[in-house]
Amino acid sequence: MKRREFLVVGGTLAASIALPARAAYPEKPVRMIIAFAPGGESDIGARLQQGVFRKKFGQEMVIESKPGAGGALAWSQLNTFPGDGYTVMGTNLPHIALQPLEGNVQYKTDDITNVHMYQYTPDAIIVRNESPFKTYQDLVKAAKEGQDKVTFAGSGTNSANHLAHTRLNRLMGTRTMYVPFKGTGDLVASVLGGHVSAAMSYNTLALSQKSKMRMLAVASERRLPGFPDVPTFRELGGDWVDGAYRGVGVPKSTPEDLRRKISDIFSEINKDPEFRQKMADGGFELIDITYDKMAAFMAERTKAYLEGAKLMGLAK
Amino acid sequence: MDSSLLANLQLGFGVALAGTNILYCLIGVMLGTLIGVLPGIGPVATIAMLLPATFVLPPVSALIMLAGIYYGASYGGSTTAILVNLPGEVSSVVTCLDGYQMARQGHAGKALAIAAIGSFFAGTVATILVAAFAPPLAELALKFGPSDYFSLMVLGLIAAVVLAHGSLIKAVAMIVLGLLVGLIGTDVNSGIARYNFGLPELIDGVGIGPIAMGVFGFGEIIRNLEHGQKRDVFVKRVTGLMPTWTDLKMSFWPIVRGTTLGSMLGILPGGGPILGSFSAYTLEKKLAKDPSRFGKGAIEGVAAPESANNAAAQTSFVPLLTLGIPSNPVMALMIGAMIIHGIQPGPQIMTANPELFWGMIASMWVGNLLLVVLNLPMIGMWVKLLTLEYRFLYPAILLFCCIGVYSINNAWMDVLLAAGFGLIGYVFGKLDCEAAPLLLGFVLGPMMEENLRRALLLSRGDPAVFVTRPISATLLVIAALLLVIVLTPSVRKKREETFVEDV
Numbered sequence A: 001m002k003r004r005e006f007l008v009v010g011g012t013l014a015a016s017i018a019l020p021a022r023a024a025y026p027e028k029p030v031r032m033i034i035a036f037a038p039g040g041e042s043d044i045g046a047r048l049q050q051g052v053f054r055k056k057f058g059q060e061m062v063i064e065s066k067p068g069a070g071g072a073l074a075w076s077q078l079n080t081f082p083g084d085g086y087t088v089m090g091t092n093l094p095h096i097a098l099q100p101l102e103g104n105v106q107y108k109t110d111d112i113t114n115v116h117m118y119q120y121t122p123d124a125i126i127v128r129n130e131s132p133f134k135t136y137q138d139l140v141k142a143a144k145e146g147q148d149k150v151t152f153a154g155s156g157t158n159s160a161n162h163l164a165h166t167r168l169n170r171l172m173g174t175r176t177m178y179v180p181f182k183g184t185g186d187l188v189a190s191v192l193g194g195h196v197s198a199a200m201s202y203n204t205l206a207l208s209q210k211s212k213m214r215m216l217a218v219a220s221e222r223r224l225p226g227f228p229d230v231p232t233f234r235e236l237g238g239d240w241v242d243g244a245y246r247g248v249g250v251p252k253s254t255p256e257d258l259r260r261k262i263s264d265i266f267s268e269i270n271k272d273p274e275f276r277q278k279m280a281d282g283g284f285e286l287i288d289i290t291y292d293k294m295a296a297f298m299a300e301r302t303k304a305y306l307e308g309a310k311l312m313g314l315a316k
Numbered sequence B: 001m002d003s004s005l006l007a008n009l010q011l012g013f014g015v016a017l018a019g020t021n022i023l024y025c026l027i028g029v030m031l032g033t034l035i036g037v038l039p040g041i042g043p044v045a046t047i048a049m050l051l052p053a054t055f056v057l058p059p060v061s062a063l064i065m066l067a068g069i070y071y072g073a074s075y076g077g078s079t080t081a082i083l084v085n086l087p088g089e090v091s092s093v094v095t096c097l098d099g100y101q102m103a104r105q106g107h108a109g110k111a112l113a114i115a116a117i118g119s120f121f122a123g124t125v126a127t128i129l130v131a132a133f134a135p136p137l138a139e140l141a142l143k144f145g146p147s148d149y150f151s152l153m154v155l156g157l158i159a160a161v162v163l164a165h166g167s168l169i170k171a172v173a174m175i176v177l178g179l180l181v182g183l184i185g186t187d188v189n190s191g192i193a194r195y196n197f198g199l200p201e202l203i204d205g206v207g208i209g210p211i212a213m214g215v216f217g218f219g220e221i222i223r224n225l226e227h228g229q230k231r232d233v234f235v236k237r238v239t240g241l242m243p244t245w246t247d248l249k250m251s252f253w254p255i256v257r258g259t260t261l262g263s264m265l266g267i268l269p270g271g272g273p274i275l276g277s278f279s280a281y282t283l284e285k286k287l288a289k290d291p292s293r294f295g296k297g298a299i300e301g302v303a304a305p306e307s308a309n310n311a312a313a314q315t316s317f318v319p320l321l322t323l324g325i326p327s328n329p330v331m332a333l334m335i336g337a338m339i340i341h342g343i344q345p346g347p348q349i350m351t352a353n354p355e356l357f358w359g360m361i362a363s364m365w366v367g368n369l370l371l372v373v374l375n376l377p378m379i380g381m382w383v384k385l386l387t388l389e390y391r392f393l394y395p396a397i398l399l400f401c402c403i404g405v406y407s408i409n410n411a412w413m414d415v416l417l418a419a420g421f422g423l424i425g426y427v428f429g430k431l432d433c434e435a436a437p438l439l440l441g442f443v444l445g446p447m448m449e450e451n452l453r454r455a456l457l458l459s460r461g462d463p464a465v466f467v468t469r470p471i472s473a474t475l476l477v478i479a480a481l482l483l484v485i486v487l488t489p490s491v492r493k494k495r496e497e498t499f500v501e502d503v
Helices: A002-017 A019-024 A041-057 A069-075 A095-102 A136-149 A160-172 A184-192 A203-208 A256-271 A273-281 A291-312 B002-016 B019-037 B043-056 B059-084 B090-104 B108-142 B146-163 B168-183 B208-227 B232-236 B245-267 B272-287 B300-315 B317-323 B329-340 B354-375 B379-385 B390-409 B412-430 B435-458 B470-487 B489-502
Strands: A030-034 A061-065 A087-093 A113-128 A151-155 A177-181 A198-202 A213-218 A243-250 A285-289
Touching: A030 A041, A041 A061, A041 A087, A041 A113, A041 A243, A041 A256, A041 A273, A041 B043, A041 B329, A069 A087, A069 A095, A087 A095, A087 A113, A095 A160, A095 A291, A113 A136, A113 A160, A113 A184, A113 A203, A113 A256, A113 A291, A136 A160, A136 A213, A151 A160, A151 A184, A160 A177, A160 A198, A160 A291, A177 A184, A177 B435, A184 A198, A184 B108, A184 B317, A184 B329, A198 A203, A203 A213, A243 A256, A243 A285, A256 A273, A256 A285, A256 A291, A273 A285, A285 A291, B002 B019, B002 B108, B002 B354, B019 B043, B019 B059, B019 B354, B043 B059, B043 B329, B043 B390, B059 B090, B059 B108, B059 B300, B059 B329, B059 B354, B059 B379, B090 B108, B090 B208, B090 B272, B090 B300, B090 B435, B108 B245, B108 B300, B108 B317, B108 B354, B108 B379, B146 B168, B146 B272, B146 B435, B146 B470, B168 B435, B208 B390, B208 B412, B208 B435, B245 B272, B245 B300, B245 B317, B272 B300, B272 B435, B300 B317, B317 B329, B317 B354, B390 B412, B412 B435
Parallel strands: A030 A061, A030 A087, A151 A177, A151 A198
Antiparallel strands: A087 A243, A113 A198, A113 A213, A113 A243, A113 A285
C-alpha cells in the first residue's frame, strides 16, 4: 500500500518535473484507446480525427481498440495509465453516467477525467417507410390507443437507447414496450422487416437508411441539415436535447496544463473544414465542450441522467 | 432485367479489372490467405490495422482490398485446419474433422486441393447469386422474425447431434456444455452479468476465438506431446497431391449442396459461414451411404463445408450492400470503412454508388480466381510444412495462436481462456467427446436465447408464435423430422456401431 502511494506520488512528481519540456506536446505518437469495437461510431469518429491530428500536430494518433462490457472494461482501466498525455481514451455519455449506477462496473463516473467533448449523435425515433406512422403525432395516438402494442427496438438494457425510450414514454404519457438488441445488424433488420414498430436510436441510423426508413423526431437543439422536415423534441413539447456524446478523457494523474492542451488540440481538430464536412456527412453533430466548461456540462448532464435512471428504476 | 444485369456486370468488371483495383484485390486476397493460415489472427484485427493505410486509396480500391482480406481469410483458414487440426478461422472448424484425418492418412494434398476447388466453385456461384438476386434475397432475409430465427437455431442444434459421431449421449452433453458456456456474459433483457465470477473481462461472455483455438488447437498440441515424434509416420507416406477423378466425382454433389446451403445461410445476419459449414457437413453425413466414414477422412467432409463457408462468406455481403446491415463483425468494420471514405452505407448504395456496388461484386469473383491460381501451386509447399520437426512447428503455432487470440480484443484474458480451453480440449479428447458440437452449441445458444426471449416479448408471452408463423413452423417440422430420424432404431444402431469402431 505504501509502495503504491509512493509510486503515485512519485509519478505525479515526475510528471511535474517534466513540465518545462511539455511546451512541445505532442512530441511522440499519442495513443487513443477506444472502448468499443472497430467500425462503431466511436471508432469512426476517432479515425476521422486521426488524419487531422497528424496534419495539424505532426504526430500520429494511434487508435487502439479495447472493447468490452459496453466500454466499461477500458474505462475502469483509465487511471492505471501514466498521466503523461500520451495515453488518452475516448469517453461516452450517457454510458459513463449510467454504468456506475447499474453497479456491474468497477469505476465511478468521477473516476473519469473528461477533458473535451467533441461530438454527439442525437436520439431519434425511426420507422420503416411502410410504417403507418407518418408523424410523431401518429405514433403518440397509436401508442395511447394500443398501449403496449407499439414496440421500440434499441441497443442494450440500461443503455442510452433504453434511457431515451423511458423519456419518450414519459413525454408521450404511454407505456410502449422496449425491446433490447445486442447488435446493430439485428436491430436494423427487425425494423426493416417490421418485426418491431420503431427504433429508438440515433440520427445516424436514419441517415444510413434514408431510402428505407424515416425519422419522426430527433433530440437535437435545432432541426438537422439533412432532415429539414423532421421536428425536434423541443418543438414537440419536450425538454429533450440528448444523445450519445463522445469526448476524450485522461488518467487522473494528468496535470492541469496537459488537460487544457489536449482540450485545445481537439477544439482545433473540430475547426478543420474538411473534417467538419466528413463528420456532417456521417451524421455527427459537432460540439465544443472545452476543459473549463466540462465540470458544468457534466453536472448538468448527470442530473438529467439521474432523473431518467430513476424512471428506469436504476437509481433511487 | 437480364440486359441490365449484363450491363451492371460489365460496369462491375470494368471497375474490378482496372489496373490498380486488380492489384489491391491481389494484395487483399494474399493478405487474407496469410492471416487465414495463421491460426487466430483474424480478418477483424487485420482490417482494423490496415484501415488507416487505406485512407490514401480511392474508396472502391480500399473496399475491394478489405473484402479480399475477408474472403481470403475464410479460404486460407482451411489450410491449417487440414494440416494441423487447427481452425485458422472459426468457420473452418468442421474442416478439421475430416481434413485432418485425410492429412494423417497422407492425403493432405488432396484435401487442400478439394477445399480450393470447392471454394472456387462456391465463390463463383455465390457471386452470380449476389449479382442477380441481391435485392430480393435481402428482402427474403428480412422476413425472418425473432421466432423464425429461434426455430432455425433449434434445427441447427438438432443437426449438431447428427454431426457428432460416436455416443449420442456424449454429443448431447457437449452441446449442452456449449450452451452453458454461451450463457456467460450480460443478459440482454435485464442487463445483469451472468456467470462471470465478478470478472469484468467476462461481462461480454467468452469469445469464440479462444474456445476454438483452445479446444482444437492447444488441445491437439498437448495430445501430440504424448506421441513424441511418431507423427512423422503419417507424413512420410504423402501420396497424390492432386485429387483423382474418383475424388472429384465423389466431391461434386457435396460441393453443389454445400454451396447451396452456404449461400442461403450467409444471407441471414449472424453466424452465416459457421452455420453454413456445420449444416453442410451434417447434410453430407446424412446423405452418405456409409456415414461411418465421416470423421475418418471422408473427402465429402472437406468438400461440402469448405464450399459452404466460402459461399456464405460471399453472400454475407448481401445484407451489407443492399440494406446496410452488418451480418458479422467484419461487415460492421466494412461499414465503418465506407463512412470513413465518405460513402454512406445503406440501401441507397446500389443506386448512389453503382460502381462501388458492382465493382465489389465483380472483384469477389476475380478474387476467388486469384485465390485458386495462387493456392493450388502452393499446396506442395504447405504439405512440406508437415515434415517440419515437431519441436519447431508446434511452438511456432502456439506463439501465433497466442498473438492471434490476443489481437481479437487486445485482451490477455482471452489468451488465458484459450489455454484453459486447451486443457479442457485435451481431456475431452481422452474421453472421446467431440468438440464440434460444443462449439455449435456455444454459437447457437446465445442467439437462440436472444431470439426466444425477443419473440416472447413481442408476442406478450404467447408461445403460439412459433407454430403460427409459417417460416418458424416449417423449420420446427424439419427439426422434428430430423429428430425422428436420429432416434430411429436402425440409425441408432449405426451410430453405436461407429462408436464401437472408434474404441
